[in-house]
Amino acid sequence: xxxxxxxxxxxxxxxYLERAEHTARLVDGAVDLRLGRQSTxxxxxxxxxxxxxxxxxxxxxxxxxxxxxxxxASNRNSVIACITxxxxxxxxxxxxxxxxxxxxxxxxxxxxxxxRADKSRVxxxxxxxxxxxxxxxxxxxxxxxxxxHGEGWQYLQAGRFIERAGxxxxxxxxxxxxxxxxxxxxxxxxxxxxxxxxxxxxxxEAYCRHYTADVRSERVAEFLLLNAEFPRSVRFAAxxxxxxxxxxxxxxxxxxxxxxxxxxxxxxxxxxYAQVDEILGDNPHAYLTGISRQCxxxxxxxxxxxxxxxxxxxxxx
Amino acid sequence: MPADPRFANYDLGxxxxxxxDTVGEARPQYRALLDDLLACTPQDLRxxxxxxxxxxxxxxxxxxxxxxxxxxxxxxxxxxxxRIITRNxxxxxERGLTQRLTAINLFLKDVYHEGxxxxxxxxxxxxxxxxxxYRREMRGVHVHRDIYVSIAGTDLVRLEDGRFVVLEDNLRxxxxxxxxxxxxxxxxxxxxGLFNRYNVKPIAHxxxxxxxxxxxxxxxxxxxxxxxxxxxxxxxxxxxxxxFLAREMGVALVExxxxxxxxxxxxxxxxxxxxxxxxxxxxxxxxxxxxxxxRADSFLGVPGLLNAYRAGNVSLSNAIGTxxxxxxxxxxxxxxxxxFYLSEEPILQNVDTYLLAEQADxxxxxxxxxxxxxxxxxxxxxxxxxxxxxxxxxxxxxxxDLIMADPRNxxxxxxxxxxxxxxxxxxxxxxxxxxxxxYVLYGDKVTIAPGxxxxxxxxxxxxxxxxxxxxxxxxxxxxxx
Numbered sequence: 001x002x003x004x005x006x007x008x009x010x011x012x013x014x015x016y017l018e019r020a021e022h023t024a025r026l027v028d029g030a031v032d033l034r035l036g037r038q039s040t041x042x043x044x045x046x047x048x049x050x051x052x053x054x055x056x057x058x059x060x061x062x063x064x065x066x067x068x069x070x071x072x073a074s075n076r077n078s079v080i081a082c083i084t085x086x087x088x089x090x091x092x093x094x095x096x097x098x099x100x101x102x103x104x105x106x107x108x109x110x111x112x113x114x115x116r117a118d119k120s121r122v123x124x125x126x127x128x129x130x131x132x133x134x135x136x137x138x139x140x141x142x143x144x145x146x147x148x149h150g151e152g153w154q155y156l157q158a159g160r161f162i163e164r165a166g167x168x169x170x171x172x173x174x175x176x177x178x179x180x181x182x183x184x185x186x187x188x189x190x191x192x193x194x195x196x197x198x199x200x201x202x203x204x205e206a207y208c209r210h211y212t213a214d215v216r217s218e219r220v221a222e223f224l225l226l227n228a229e230f231p232r233s234v235r236f237a238a239x240x241x242x243x244x245x246x247x248x249x250x251x252x253x254x255x256x257x258x259x260x261x262x263x264x265x266x267x268x269x270x271x272x273y274a275q276v277d278e279i280l281g282d283n284p285h286a287y288l289t290g291i292s293r294q295c296x297x298x299x300x301x302x303x304x305x306x307x308x309x310x311x312x313x314x315x316x317x
Numbered sequence: 318m319p320a321d322p323r324f325a326n327y328d329l330g331x332x333x334x335x336x337x338d339t340v341g342e343a344r345p346q347y348r349a350l351l352d353d354l355l356a357c358t359p360q361d362l363r364x365x366x367x368x369x370x371x372x373x374x375x376x377x378x379x380x381x382x383x384x385x386x387x388x389x390x391x392x393x394x395x396x397x398x399x400r401i402i403t404r405n406x407x408x409x410x411e412r413g414l415t416q417r418l419t420a421i422n423l424f425l426k427d428v429y430h431e432g433x434x435x436x437x438x439x440x441x442x443x444x445x446x447x448x449x450x451y452r453r454e455m456r457g458v459h460v461h462r463d464i465y466v467s468i469a470g471t472d473l474v475r476l477e478d479g480r481f482v483v484l485e486d487n488l489r490x491x492x493x494x495x496x497x498x499x500x501x502x503x504x505x506x507x508x509x510g511l512f513n514r515y516n517v518k519p520i521a522h523x524x525x526x527x528x529x530x531x532x533x534x535x536x537x538x539x540x541x542x543x544x545x546x547x548x549x550x551x552x553x554x555x556x557x558x559x560x561f562l563a564r565e566m567g568v569a570l571v572e573x574x575x576x577x578x579x580x581x582x583x584x585x586x587x588x589x590x591x592x593x594x595x596x597x598x599x600x601x602x603x604x605x606x607x608x609x610x611x612r613a614d615s616f617l618g619v620p621g622l623l624n625a626y627r628a629g630n631v632s633l634s635n636a637i638g639t640x641x642x643x644x645x646x647x648x649x650x651x652x653x654x655x656x657f658y659l660s661e662e663p664i665l666q667n668v669d670t671y672l673l674a675e676q677a678d679x680x681x682x683x684x685x686x687x688x689x690x691x692x693x694x695x696x697x698x699x700x701x702x703x704x705x706x707x708x709x710x711x712x713x714x715x716x717x718d719l720i721m722a723d724p725r726n727x728x729x730x731x732x733x734x735x736x737x738x739x740x741x742x743x744x745x746x747x748x749x750x751x752x753x754x755x756y757v758l759y760g761d762k763v764t765i766a767p768g769x770x771x772x773x774x775x776x777x778x779x780x781x782x783x784x785x786x787x788x789x790x791x792x793x794x795x796x797x798x
């Protein structure tokens with residue numbers, strides 16, 4: 001038995017944590033890229049843009065940019081905003097999660113607040129990224145180790161992987177799509193920038209093991225989009241989302257084949273059989289925004305089925 | 318008094334001292350504690366205090382301070398040194414509390430049904446009907462097993478002569494029991510050796526006892542009842558406790574928005590659809606519990622809950638309308654209530670109380686405002702109080718006006734010298750005023766968690782122990798031998 005409100009909070013805890021981790025990775029990648037080179041063909045701007053930061057922050061120093069991405073509470077995607085929101089959701093469902101999970105999340109929140117007050121933090125952006133990424137990983141590990149893998153846990157899984165599928169697709173879109181003025185020749189990204197993208201997804205090592213260190217755009221796209229085994233790929237995330245939704249249907253005593261799991265299954269299957277050359281040759285932007293749209297549909301279906309269903313339909317059932 | 322510099326500030330005032338007798342000898346039950354304390358270095362005690370504070374913060378055992386925009390959470394200050402109650406002292410308290418709550422439940426049933434005690438003039442009818450927490454809606458409503466108050470948190474204080482007396486009956490939604498349990502856990506962690514030297518009655522089964530009490534309230538037709546804890550939500554100062562108790566009992570913690578009433582049946586909204594609810598341990602006040610019946614502007618309640626309750630389809634703990642018995646003016650009549658229903662003498666005494674609605678009492682109180690404590694009858698949490706000896710002339714004038722405007726709303730009591738317990742303050746051991754709130758569960762049987770919450774007025778000389786007003790707490794040990 002799981003309250004709809006509690007399911008909602010669990011789902012958002014891991015969505016927000018996934019988002020915080022994603023932001024921390026992007027900042028780390030962008031800073032790394034900036035330090036390595038004087039001028040680039042726009043990858044940094046693309047990374048910055050994906051964080052929803054105003055242009056002023058992009059113009060400024062690396063440090064202040066990173067600072068805004070981490071600690072500007074008015075930016076909904078900033079790390080501190082996401083961790084605060086995750087903690088707020090966790091606070092609402094203290095009785096559903098293990099004490100260890102709460103203590104880890106609360107500790108991460110307090111640590112970030114402490115860092116925000118510490119003046120020397122701006123010089124240590126990589127350090128802040130590590131704290132966030134490790135903090136989120138630890139939370140996930142503690143979750144898997146201390147919480148029953150029951151219905152509530154499936155909402156944590158779903159939140160994490162729906163968010164991941166959407167954000168990885170959006171990030172790829174920024175790198176693959178030509179969003180510049182059509183009159184100008186698009187500047188192709190160079191290898192260093194593709195490496196930065198892989199790094200932002202913690203995918204560099206896994207990529208090299210799979211394809212060797214020969215980094216090419218279509219391979220990067222294939223790896224991040226269609227690899228079945230790498231946990232940050234879109235396909236992997238879609239598969240995990242589908243599993244979570246199937247388990248939810250079972251836990252709640254519903255017949256399988258409901259809208260949420262059908263939508264997730266369709267996304268998963270389409271990725272299972274997709275060809276990267278066709279996607280890139282056709283219209284990668286349309287394909288990737290299509291994935292984001294499907295993620296939004298899965299989210300909506302999950303809400304209509306389990307969380308915000310009409311009372312009349314529940315009474316007649 | 319030990320010849321240790323840390324005790325240099327320990328003066329034995331007129332108040333009863335929990336640790337030392339009048340000549341400064343440690344009471345027998347405190348000797349082992351004192352030995353251990355003297356053997357600890359100041360650094361050691363500081364380290365233990367830090368460890369305890371950290372444990373509270375990390376577990377999120379915090380409360381929210383009202384009127385603070387940031388919604389800042391603070392830990393409830395915890396004093397390291399336990400307060401010790403002997404077996405005999407506890408036996409008297411247990412009997413006294415059981416007697417008192419038994420009479421109170423009979424009184425509530427009577428007041429909301431035939432009103433015998435009112436017809437016989439033992440308690441003035443006007444006083445009951447003018448009580449802010451009297452609920453007309455409960456007239457003639459059958460309450461399962463006639464248990465109105467199943468959970469009480471009675472405030473006791475100890476007077477100069479060492480007697481425990483009742484200061485307040487908290488019969489609506491008493492809070493603080495989670496601190497009692499957390500204090501014990503932390504004390505065991507920071508003083509394992511000391512704890513082991515004493516034979517302390519355990520309290521860890523409180524969750525099971527609470528669940529058993531709720532079970533005894535379940536409507537008779539509910540074969541496998543579903544229990545919930547109803548909380549106003551995360552913004553409430555006691556939210557931590559609501560979550561804690563739900564977890565201790567293994568039941569759902571719900572908010573008003575999780576529940577709905579259809580055809581006088583209460584349901585909660587779950588991922589598997591709607592599920593029927595049979596017993597609600599509600600931590601929402603009467604005023605807010607059903608916007609259709611009481612305050613229409615409440616977002617915390619469940620529309621239609623009162624109707625479901627009247628239909629007998631759901632049980633509430635505590636019942637609606639119990640506040641009439643913890644009104645501070647009715648309080649003055651509790652000894653008479655005990656005699657009336659039980660034909661027994663009260664085991665626990667009241668504090669002398671002046672009812673300002675009565676002419677003679679009022680004249681006396683208005684002449685002696687500087688030596689009395691004046692309280693608003695429907696308030697709790699240390700709000701709406703005038704402590705005469707610590708008040709300014711302006712405050713007294715203000716209260717004089719308030720009293721004249723609505724005398725029924727006030728009572729006065731002598732300023733009590735609450736007993737004092739040894740506390741660890743700024744590296745020294747100093748006495749501070751304390752009270753005691755035992756938690757009484759009233760179901761099939763009466764269960765009182767041994768001890769309760771000892772609240773401490775941590776500001777030197779202060780008599781106000783409420784957490785909202787600079788109070789803290791300490792662990793309370795009841796000895797088995």
